[in-house]
Amino acid sequence: MFRLYKSGWRDIYASIKKYELAGIFGWQDIRQRYRRSALGPFWLTISMGILIGALGLIFGTIFAAPTKEFLPFLTIGLTLWTLITTSLNEGCMGFTASEAMIKQIALPLFIHILRVLWRNLIIFGHNLVIYPIVMLAFLKPIKLTALLAIPGVILLIINLSWITLILGVLCARFRDVPQIVSNLLQVFFYLTPIIWMPQLLPKRASFFFLDANPFFHLIEIVRAPLLGVPSDALNWQFSVLFALTGWCVTLPFYGRFRSRIAYWI
Amino acid sequence: MAHISLQNVFVDFPIYDATTGRSLKKQLMQAATGGLMGSNERGCIVVRALKDISLDLKEGNRLGLVGHNGAGKSTLLRVIAGIYEPTQGIVNIEGKVTSLIDLSLGMDASATGIENIFLRGALLGFNRRWLTTKIKDIVDFAGIGNFIKMPLRTYSTGMQMRLAFSIATLQQPEILLMDEWLTVGDADFQEKAQIRLNEIVRNTSILVIATHSPNLVQKTCNKTIKLVRGELAEQLD
Numbered sequence: 001m002f003r004l005y006k007s008g009w010r011d012i013y014a015s016i017k018k019y020e021l022a023g024i025f026g027w028q029d030i031r032q033r034y035r036r037s038a039l040g041p042f043w044l045t046i047s048m049g050i051l052i053g054a055l056g057l058i059f060g061t062i063f064a065a066p067t068k069e070f071l072p073f074l075t076i077g078l079t080l081w082t083l084i085t086t087s088l089n090e091g092c093m094g095f096t097a098s099e100a101m102i103k104q105i106a107l108p109l110f111i112h113i114l115r116v117l118w119r120n121l122i123i124f125g126h127n128l129v130i131y132p133i134v135m136l137a138f139l140k141p142i143k144l145t146a147l148l149a150i151p152g153v154i155l156l157i158i159n160l161s162w163i164t165l166i167l168g169v170l171c172a173r174f175r176d177v178p179q180i181v182s183n184l185l186q187v188f189f190y191l192t193p194i195i196w197m198p199q200l201l202p203k204r205a206s207f208f209f210l211d212a213n214p215f216f217h218l219i220e221i222v223r224a225p226l227l228g229v230p231s232d233a234l235n236w237q238f239s240v241l242f243a244l245t246g247w248c249v250t251l252p253f254y255g256r257f258r259s260r261i262a263y264w265i
Numbered sequence: 266m267a268h269i270s271l272q273n274v275f276v277d278f279p280i281y282d283a284t285t286g287r288s289l290k291k292q293l294m295q296a297a298t299g300g301l302m303g304s305n306e307r308g309c310i311v312v313r314a315l316k317d318i319s320l321d322l323k324e325g326n327r328l329g330l331v332g333h334n335g336a337g338k339s340t341l342l343r344v345i346a347g348i349y350e351p352t353q354g355i356v357n358i359e360g361k362v363t364s365l366i367d368l369s370l371g372m373d374a375s376a377t378g379i380e381n382i383f384l385r386g387a388l389l390g391f392n393r394r395w396l397t398t399k400i401k402d403i404v405d406f407a408g409i410g411n412f413i414k415m416p417l418r419t420y421s422t423g424m425q426m427r428l429a430f431s432i433a434t435l436q437q438p439e440i441l442l443m444d445e446w447l448t449v450g451d452a453d454f455q456e457k458a459q460i461r462l463n464e465i466v467r468n469t470s471i472l473v474i475a476t477h478s479p480n481l482v483q484k485t486c487n488k489t490i491k492l493v494r495g496e497l498a499e500q501l502d
Contacts, residue, residue, distance in 0.1 A: 024387045028373060028380075035375050104367045105388060106347035173281075259350035262343075263278055 001252060008255030015110035022111050026118035041126045048127045052078055052134075059195045068138045070197065075134045076223045077194035083124040084160065084215065085185045090116045091164030092171040092178040099265045109261055110254075113165050117157065131226065141228070148225035155239045156218050162246040169257050172264045192216050214242055267360030267439050267470035269322040269345060274354035276315040276340055276495075314340040315351070316495045322471050322488075329486035330475040336492040338475035342366065342442050345473055360470060363389070363438030365447060368429040378404075378413035378420075378428060385432045399435060406461075407431040408454065423450050427458075434461050441469040445476050 015022070034040040055078070056071045063070075091113060095102065098112040135142055171177045192215045193201075201209055210216045217238040224231035315337050322328055330338045343349045346362050371388040372381045382403055386396040404413045407427040409420075417425060430449045449458050466472055466485060476482060482489055491499035 020393070021387050024384065025371075028376065028384060031380075032373060032375050100367075101370065101388075103343070103348060104370050105364065106362070262349050264281075 004252035004255035006255065008251040008253070008258065011108045011254070011258055012110045012251075014108035015114055018108065018111055019114065021107070022114035022118055026115045026122065029115070029119045030122050041123060044123055045126050045129055048079065048082065049130050052130065055195055063196055063200060065197055068140070072131075072134050072138065072140060072227055073197060073223070074195060075130055076226050077219060079124065079127045079130065080156070080219045080222055081189060081192070081194050081215075082127060083120055084156075084218070085189070086123070087117055087120045087160050087164055088167060088185060089178070089182050090120065091160075092167050092181055094164065094168035095172040095261050096265050102262055102265060109258055110165065113161065113168055116164060117161055121157070142226075143228040145225050145228060145230075148231065149222045152222035152225060152231075155221055155236075155243060158243045159214075159218055159239065159246060162243070162250040165254060166250055169254060169261065172261050173257075188213070188215055192219065194219070214238070217242070267324055268357070269320070269359075269440065269471060269473075270355075270357040271318055271320050271344070271351075272355040272357075274315055274318045274344060274351040274356060275313065276337075276344060276349055277352045278312045278314055280310040280312055314495050315344065318354075318495075318497055320490065320497075320500075322473070324470045326488055327466075327472040327486045328474070328488045328490060329482035330473065330490055330492065331477070331479075331482065332492035332498075335494075337495040338492055339444065340495075341492065342444065342473065342475055345440075346442055358440070360439040361390075362440045362442060363436075364442040365433055365438075366442060366444045368433050368447070368449075369425065372417060372425075372429060374418040375416055377416055378409055381417055381428065382413075382432055385429065386435075389433065389436070391436065403428070403431045403435065406457070423454075426450060427454055430458055434458075434465055437465060438469050440471045441466065441473070443472070443474040446474070446478070446481055 030041055034043065037043060039046070052071070052075050056067065056074050059065070059074070060067050060070045094113045094116045095109065098115075101107070102109065102112070132142065167177065167181060171181075189195075191209055192213055193209070198206065198210055198216075211234070217235045220235040221231060221239050224235070318341065320328075330341060332338055340349065342364070344351060344356060345358065346364050347356075347358060350356070369385075371384050373384060376384065379400065382400060383393065383396060387393070400413075404410070407424070407430070409424060409428055412420060412424065417428075420428070426449045430447065447458070447462060448455060472485070474481070474485065487502070489499070489501040490497060
């Protein structure tokens with residue numbers, strides 16, 4: 001067991017040391033997608049802005065939520081959800097899409113996952129531009145507590161990285177896992193308070209939709225500080241615990257199957 | 266001190282396709298149906314690419330790998346490169362392995378020549394700052410000129426290969442892996458390239474080259490291994 005931990009950790013440590021490589025190829029992915037378009041990745045910001053506007057109008061009306069509260073809530077939630085869902089979906093392809101590289105050059109394999117995460121973080125950065133604009137539009141002050149969102153994002157990434165790694169390994173072996181994952185994520189999009197506010201829930205239901213939903217906690221540790229509302233200690237406790245147990249399971253799992261990835265893809 | 270040692274190395278490729286359980290659904294179904302359906306599908310098909318290979322290479326060794334298509338030459342190169350960890354057996358490699366097999370790995374047609382230098386250089390493990398000082402050398406050697414600022418897709422195939430070659434041969438490798446001898450570009454460039462390649466091959470500590478050419482083996486190698494269906498059929502020193 002200890003041997004598996006060590007073998008998993010060795011690859012991850014070597015990958016982190018080569019972060020520059022993941023960085024340069026992550027950027028390259030973005031450049032490749034938006035080369036020769038005048039606005040580049042800001043097209044994402046624009047389409048995200050339009051989506052937020054449309055969803056804000058529809059669901060703000062349906063749920064009779066005050067726009068001033070609902071729109072900032074929706075903006076941050078949707079930006080975070082996009083980060084989560086594209087990281088996990090693309091993470092499924094993390095190893096299979098890098099087949100050519102994996103089969104030609106011996107690199108620590110977690111690099112390919114880091115590349116996916118980095119690429120999505122860059123996109124997240126572009127989408128995040130909408131947040132101050134929305135806050136300004138409703139004359140809502142950004143409080144100093146918003147800084148708490150930084151450790152929040154870091155904790156989110158630590159969690160995303162172990163989930164993405166496990167999914168990447170599973171998807172290299174079983175080719176229908178990506179479909180399962182994208183279906184589940186679609187369900188979670190509606191289960192998690194992103195386009196609806198948690199206050200709307202009857203007390204009884206809140207355990208299933210909130211407390212037992214990891215995505216709720218992971219979103220809340222970033223969203224609450226950015227909205228300037230006090231965050232619940234439970235969200236932080238859950239996220240830390242989720243990261244710790246997640247990595248404790250992922251390390252030996254990865255240590256066991258890492259060397260098989262080149263054979264599977 | 267560069268050193269390559271393989272002891273009783275086996276490489277088995279599991280072959281998964283729609284009928285032998287690449288799908289999670291199938292595996293779950295098998296568990297549910299309790300062996301009945303599994304009995305004919307359970308045994309996963311395996312292709313044995315390398316069987317019981319042992320070899321020991323020290324500084325100064327130039328190994329030629331010969332054998333038919335599918336004999337396991339490329340797989341053996343990948344085992345030495347550290348890409349495939351063997352299914353059985355022990356591999357011990359000391360020294361930095363450089364492969365001149367896929368010269369343009371990581372290059373991007375939509376990116377400019379300069380950007381590609383950094384992409385390719387990063388994969389080869391070159392330091393970014395050091396690479397910046399080498400740009401002029403690369404451009405001059407490849408004879409790319411002002412095209413270096415243009416996207417790679419505007420290059421002719423020969424130009425692309427010249428650029429790829431110039432980057433890949435920038436540093437002296439310790440252990441060098443090749444799949445056939447490299448010939449790149451037009452007559453003028455070939456001459457330049459051969460001089461550089463010869464020098465690299467001469468100075469490399471260990472060379473492993475897969476080839477179909479007896480001439481090449483005779484000229485460059487001081488050791489030969491013949492693979493037949495993944496087995497070591499002949500070893501000459």
